[in-house]
Amino acid sequence: MSWNLYRHYKGNHYLRLGVAAHSEDLSPHVVYRCLYDNPSARTWLRPQRMFEETLDDGRPRFTPVARVRLVQPEDHATVLAFGHDAWGEGKTLAEFIAGYDQSRNHLRGTRYLLETLEGVPVAGLNTLRFRQGLMGLASVATDPAHRGKGYSALLVRAVMELHRFLHGDVRFLLFSEVPPSVYERHGFRVLPPEHQRFQPSVAMATGEAPLSAAEADALKAYF
Structure with missing residues (x-):
């Protein structure tokens, strides 16, 4: 789609x-x-x-x-490569991509990509549906050749609004590895210290209410 x-x-x-x-x-x-x-x-x-x-x-x-679409099996290597420079931890690109075969979140998630009108993939992200009304966003990354053009921000907001349209009121969780202000413009806020377990990554969520016990448990299972 x-x-x-x-x-x-x-x-x-x-x-x-x-x-x-x-x-x-x-x-x-x-x-x-x-x-x-x-x-x-x-x-x-x-x-x-x-x-x-x-x-x-x-x-x-x-x-x-641009166009948003679901990632197909033949797209995985291309989209995963967008995050190699940030999350590769010294692995070769081939090792980095192969490692996702054992990733629980990768296997359970639904990935989306943003592509140009000419069909060139430029950004990708993963969505994790924890339960009704609660979703996680992960692995937000842009092709290094296309960074600085706002593609990731456009993809994040498009996917959020798509799921709000499809599922009604949805709360989103994520761990940010960029300045929190990047996601604050999409309605995220930094969570209290008790939820910050992966610093320097910053736990964030949409909505003003504190996390419920069930939402906090989902956040713990995020990684």
């Missing part, structure tokens, strides 16, 4: 979820999700002709910028 990402002419990004038919006249309407915090609504509906139209000044209303 795949989902296209678009940039609105005003600058915000959106994830196109599909096309629905109007209940009265069956006219096609695009269903899409905003990739930014909007307290009014996050899922939007717009007539397809309007979604795909060109403005009076010649600009498209929505411009496709």
Whole structure:
């Protein structure tokens, strides 16, 4: 499965979820999700002709910028290699990739990648569904040749909004190896000291409420 990402002419990004038919006249309407915090609504509906139209000044209303899709078996080596320089610990690339065959989280997770419109993979991440309403994000990495372009941030937010659309209210957990501010803009916050077990990696979660006992147990099982 795949989902296209678009940039609105005003600058915000959106994830196109599909096309629905109007209940009265069956006219096609695009269903899409905003990739930014909007307290009014996050899922939007717009007539397809309007979604795909060109403005009076010649600009498209929505411009496709990338695509999110599920990682297929033939993609694994490419996507795993994105994290070799950060997590390789002296292993060769082949050894590093082979090591994932014994990784519990790798085997149980569902991986997504972000690719260009030309089909070039540029970023990847893993999702771990601990239970209803609770998911972990792991192995967020960008191809070294494409870093600094915001691809990982776009992929993280797109996957979060996809799962919120599919599963309703979802809380996300992760261990950050980059400055926490990178994830704070996606609604994560740094958890209290009792949850910080893998420093310098920082345990973070979405939502304001303290972790429940069940959520804390899931965090302990993260690694």
